[in-house]
Amino acid sequence: MKKILTIILLGYLLIGCSSPRSKEIPPTSAQYAQGFSIESKGALDVLILRNVVPNSETVFRYALAADGIELPKNNTYDGVIRTPIKRIVATSTTHLAFLEELDAQETLVGFPETDYISSPKARKRISEGTLVDVGKSQQLNVERILELNPDLLLSFGVESIDGSLKRFNEMGIPSIFIGEWNEQNPLGRAEWLKVFGALLGKKTEAEARFNRIEKNYIEIQNSIPNVKPKPTVLAGAIYQDAWYLPGGKSYLAQLFKDANTDYLWKDDAQTGSLALSIETVLEKGSQADYWFAPGQHTAYSILKEEHVLYSKFKATQTKNIFTYARSKGSTGGLLFFESGATRPDLVLKDIIHHLYPELYRAYKPTYFLPLDD
Amino acid sequence: MIRIRSYTGFFTFLIGMLFLCLIFNLSLGSVDIPLWEAIKITLGYPTKPTFEYILLDYRIPKAVTAVLAGGSLGVCGLMMQTYFRNPLAGPYVLGISSGASLGVALLLMGSSWLGGWFVFGELGLRWAIMIAASLGSVLVFSLILIAAVRLNNSTSLLILGLMFGSFTAAIVNLLMFYGSKEALQKYVFWSFGSLGNMNSSELKILSLVLFIGLGMAVLAIKNLNSLLLGEAYAQSLGVSLKKNRYLIVISGSLLAGATTAFVGPIGFIGLAAPHLIRLLVPSTRDHKIILPAVFLGGALLLLICDSIAQIPGSASVLPINGITSLIGAPLIILLILGQRK
Numbered sequence: 001m002k003k004i005l006t007i008i009l010l011g012y013l014l015i016g017c018s019s020p021r022s023k024e025i026p027p028t029s030a031q032y033a034q035g036f037s038i039e040s041k042g043a044l045d046v047l048i049l050r051n052v053v054p055n056s057e058t059v060f061r062y063a064l065a066a067d068g069i070e071l072p073k074n075n076t077y078d079g080v081i082r083t084p085i086k087r088i089v090a091t092s093t094t095h096l097a098f099l100e101e102l103d104a105q106e107t108l109v110g111f112p113e114t115d116y117i118s119s120p121k122a123r124k125r126i127s128e129g130t131l132v133d134v135g136k137s138q139q140l141n142v143e144r145i146l147e148l149n150p151d152l153l154l155s156f157g158v159e160s161i162d163g164s165l166k167r168f169n170e171m172g173i174p175s176i177f178i179g180e181w182n183e184q185n186p187l188g189r190a191e192w193l194k195v196f197g198a199l200l201g202k203k204t205e206a207e208a209r210f211n212r213i214e215k216n217y218i219e220i221q222n223s224i225p226n227v228k229p230k231p232t233v234l235a236g237a238i239y240q241d242a243w244y245l246p247g248g249k250s251y252l253a254q255l256f257k258d259a260n261t262d263y264l265w266k267d268d269a270q271t272g273s274l275a276l277s278i279e280t281v282l283e284k285g286s287q288a289d290y291w292f293a294p295g296q297h298t299a300y301s302i303l304k305e306e307h308v309l310y311s312k313f314k315a316t317q318t319k320n321i322f323t324y325a326r327s328k329g330s331t332g333g334l335l336f337f338e339s340g341a342t343r344p345d346l347v348l349k350d351i352i353h354h355l356y357p358e359l360y361r362a363y364k365p366t367y368f369l370p371l372d373d
Numbered sequence: 374m375i376r377i378r379s380y381t382g383f384f385t386f387l388i389g390m391l392f393l394c395l396i397f398n399l400s401l402g403s404v405d406i407p408l409w410e411a412i413k414i415t416l417g418y419p420t421k422p423t424f425e426y427i428l429l430d431y432r433i434p435k436a437v438t439a440v441l442a443g444g445s446l447g448v449c450g451l452m453m454q455t456y457f458r459n460p461l462a463g464p465y466v467l468g469i470s471s472g473a474s475l476g477v478a479l480l481l482m483g484s485s486w487l488g489g490w491f492v493f494g495e496l497g498l499r500w501a502i503m504i505a506a507s508l509g510s511v512l513v514f515s516l517i518l519i520a521a522v523r524l525n526n527s528t529s530l531l532i533l534g535l536m537f538g539s540f541t542a543a544i545v546n547l548l549m550f551y552g553s554k555e556a557l558q559k560y561v562f563w564s565f566g567s568l569g570n571m572n573s574s575e576l577k578i579l580s581l582v583l584f585i586g587l588g589m590a591v592l593a594i595k596n597l598n599s600l601l602l603g604e605a606y607a608q609s610l611g612v613s614l615k616k617n618r619y620l621i622v623i624s625g626s627l628l629a630g631a632t633t634a635f636v637g638p639i640g641f642i643g644l645a646a647p648h649l650i651r652l653l654v655p656s657t658r659d660h661k662i663i664l665p666a667v668f669l670g671g672a673l674l675l676l677i678c679d680s681i682a683q684i685p686g687s688a689s690v691l692p693i694n695g696i697t698s699l700i701g702a703p704l705i706i707l708l709i710l711g712q713r714k
Contacts, residue, residue: 113553138554240567241682242690277403278569279427280688286423306499308572312426 031214032188035179038198043069045083045198052177062176064198079174084201087150091137093117095154095178097339098196102205110134110148112141118329118338146171152199154178184251184271186258186344187214193342216345221258223359224352230262231355234281234288234315237295238307242275244295252293255344259351264288282309290355291315292368296325299372319370322354326369336367380662383654387669391440394676398439399432401685434576435569439679440672442568442632445583446639447646447671448590449628451664454647455597456621457531463644464629467622468513468537473633474564475541476509477502481560482552502563503575503634510630513537514622521618527604530618565692566637568679579635586627587668593620594660601658639675641698645705646671652708674701 029037035051045064052060063077071080089110090096096117099105105121114126114133125131132148135141145153145168153168153175165175180192190213197206233256236245246252247270248263256263264284268274285291291313297303300319303310315321324336340347343366350368353360400411406424413420414428446464453462464470480501520533549557571579596617599607608614632639650666657663675693678700682691 136553238570240562240565241569241693274688275690276688277683277690278431279402279404279683282427282431283404283423286426305572307570308430309426312422312430 030188030191030194032185033180033183033191034185034188035182036192036195038194044071046077047081047176047195047198049177049179051182052179053182060177062174066201079169079176081152081174081176081199083199085151085199087148088152088154089134089140089145089148089150089173090154091140092154092156092178092181093333093338094180094341095156096122097342098178098180098193099200100339101193101209101342102196102200102202104196104200104202106130107200109150110145112137115331116333116338118331118333118335120330123330142167145173149173152176156181180341184249184254186251186255186347187217189251189341190214190344213343213345217258217348220345220349220352221260224260225356225359226260230260231289232287233261233263234285234291234313235263235265235293236273236281237293237297238278238309239295241278243278243281244273244275245281246293247272247274255348255351256292258348259355261290261351261355278307278309282312286312287314289315289318289320291321292323292351294321294323294371297371298323298326301373303371320354321371322350322368323371324367324369326372327367340367380654380657383662384666384669387666387673391669391673391676394673394680395436395440398436398676398680399428401680402427402432402683403686403688403690405686431569434571434573435679436676438568438571438576438579438636439675441580441583442636442639443642443646443675444668444672445586445628445632446643447667447674448587448664449625450643450645450671451647451650451660451667452590452593452597452621452625453643455600455660456618457527458600458603459531460648461644462531464625464632465538465643466531467517467534467625467629468541469510469517469626469629470633470638471538471541471545472509472511472513473506473630474509474545474638476505476507476512477563478545478548478552478560479509480505481563482548482556506634507630509541510626510633513541514626514630517626518619518622521622522615527618563637564694566639566694568636568675568693571635575635579631582627582631586624586631589620589624589627590664593617593624594664596620597660597664598658637694639697640694641701642671642674642678645701646674648705649674649708652705 029039035049037048039046039048043065047062047064049060049062052058060078061076063071063075063080064083065071065080067082086107087109088099088107090099090108091112093116096105096108096111096119099108100119100121105119105125108122108131110132111117112134113136114131117123117126122131132144134144134148150173153165153173155165155175155177156179168175178192178195180189183189183192191210193206193210194203197203235252236243245265248266248268249271250273253263253266257266265274294303297306300316300321303316303321310316324334324340327335329335329338346366347368349360349363350365353363353365354368354370400406400408404423404427406428410420410424411428414425449464450462453464453466454460457466516537517530517534521530524530524533549560552560596607596612599610599612600617604614629643646667647663650663650670654662654666675697678696679693681700682693682696684690
């Protein structure tokens with residue numbers, strides 16, 4: 001018995017010692033984003049990542065060091081990344097959008113399931129063979145990635161917490177989680193540009209680019225007429241027996257709020273999506289003025305055929321439904337999921353453009369388009 | 374005739390229960406529709422339009438689907454249990470539903486070789502899923518039929534059906550391994566089942582196929598009764614085993630195949646409904662009594678499950694396939710334990 005206790009105690013001590021991560025949350029250098037901060041420490045930048053998956057308390061600290069800068073052997077960082085990064089394997093199209101925003105698309109050398117990529121520049125590189133398909137995002141092709149020999153692997157942290165990333169780390173390819181999708185503030189998502197700036201050695205460019213996007217966003221917000229009562233907004237669509245729509249604290253809900261609309265589920269506390277009974281949504285939303293993001297639906301005719309209840313909504317009758325499913329790249333990837341996160345100003349402008357067509361007459365929306373007939 | 378008359382009370386009870394459950398199912402949901410409003414809607418008086426849409430365009434088609442699908446699965450399960458003389462048999466033993474799953478899995482996850490399911494467009498996909506499920510059931514069904522011609526006893530057919538089931542399940546597994554995230558999600562959601570997603574034309578087609586299947590089941594009643602005594606005995610009574618087999622296999626395939634194609638693979642009802650009825654009327658095994666009773670029982674079970682899946686009063690819903698076994702299994706266990714005493 002005593003032996004067992006000793007072993008347990010010893011084990012506890014060992015585990016306790018082997019996790020040097022402090023629980024205290026470091027000060028942030030990000031204005032809107034919750035998931036990262038960057039601190040300057042002499043010649044080093046320390047990139048701190050939190051919240052890599054929802055509600056996770058683990059904090060990751062990476063040293064971003066230029067080549068030639070020596071680090072103590074027994075440092076407590078979760079990884080040392082040599083900057084500027086020249087070769088990247090990314091796993092989300094959003095990563096590509098961030099790289100393009102900083103004019104560094106040529107650093108992307110590998111991507112799983114390249115069909116999801118819509119950017120014409122990247123598609124050209126895929127056909128030229130300078131951007132290589134590396135298998136599936138849940139099951140990266142290890143050999144191809146090793147052959148590409150990237151400086152860094154960007155993961156989005158949902159399914160890759162498992163051993164596969166560790167294996168790459170052991171083989172000398174560092175990886176970090178890009179948790180922009182976990183930010184509920186649209187500007188917070190775009191702010192991850194700063195992380196890419198730090199990785200690529202383009203900190204000032206990233207700062208300037210983000211400031212411009214932020215300025216645009218706020219300007220658009222200020223241009224919104226102060227209508228009372230605010231227009232009501234419905235979102236989502238039926239799948240099987242439930243209506244899936246964005247939660248009240250989600251990214252889309254925040255956009256609806258910033259667009260000065262009354263999102264009917266704004267009081268809900270979820271950051272993810274809600275699965276509600278069709279009846280509830282019909283009762284609450286049948287008189288909504290606008291309907292955004294109706295799933296994958298792209299036309300009124302399809303909507304009406306798909307479920308008889310769709311035609312009972314005011315937004316269907318007045319043709320005030322707007323979708324991001326119509327702006328697709330040449331291989332079927334949705335633009336909204338690629339560059340939407342990097343350009344919240346354009347996403348907001350799209351919404352405002354549809355709510356108040358007289359406001360930006362010459363504007364051509366990028367992501368949200370009206371449904372086809 | 375006298376025998377049937379002695380069960381009038383039982384049938385009155387079942388039909389009464391079904392009627393009650395129907396009212397219950399129609400009046401309960403996430404949105405509270407007062408009974409008075411519901412009566413006004415059914416009688417055609419104007420009331421709040423949302424209530425009208427919910428009742429007429431959502432709850433009623435859903436309830437009709439539940440009755441048809443539940444009843445058909447029950448009857449199919451009963452026929453399989455009698456034919457294979459195995460209380461564990463159900464609509465799944467012939468591998469028909471697995472065939473339907475294979476069809477859908479091939480469509481959703483295997484069609485990247487064919488250019489991807491998005492070639493069907495959004496609306497096309499709904500029909501494509503139904504057609505793929507039907508084709509899958511028909512494929513397995515044809516194999517079973519060919520086997521039925523060559524094999525002489527029901528046990529071999531049972532094993533064959535299970536083998537087809539395992540075989541198709543294996544292919545589905547492989548497809549799932551290679552499928553894209555979206556396709557996998559679509560497939561998993563399909564396998565949750567859905568009663569409330571049928572439009573009127575789909576409902577008409579489903580009813581037509583199910584009525585043909587049920588009609589054939591009624592024609593098979595006499596032979597099913599003879600089979601209770603064993604195949605050899607049935608043969609000595611003048612039952613043509615081959616013809617009988619075709620009738621039962623075709624009817625069962627239509628019932629299981631069509632239901633799976635339209636509402637997804639609904640588990641448990643087909644297995645549980647016959648047991649439920651047998652436990653309620655232990656005095657007879659006559660299919661003239663049992664078969665219609667099982668139809669009512671299956672309908673009743675699925676209606677109740679659907680009411681629970683709607684979680685009345687809350688804004689959420691549960692997938693129907695997650696409920697059927699969750700509710701059905703304890704119910705049967707209770708009944709069996711009660712009987713032992």
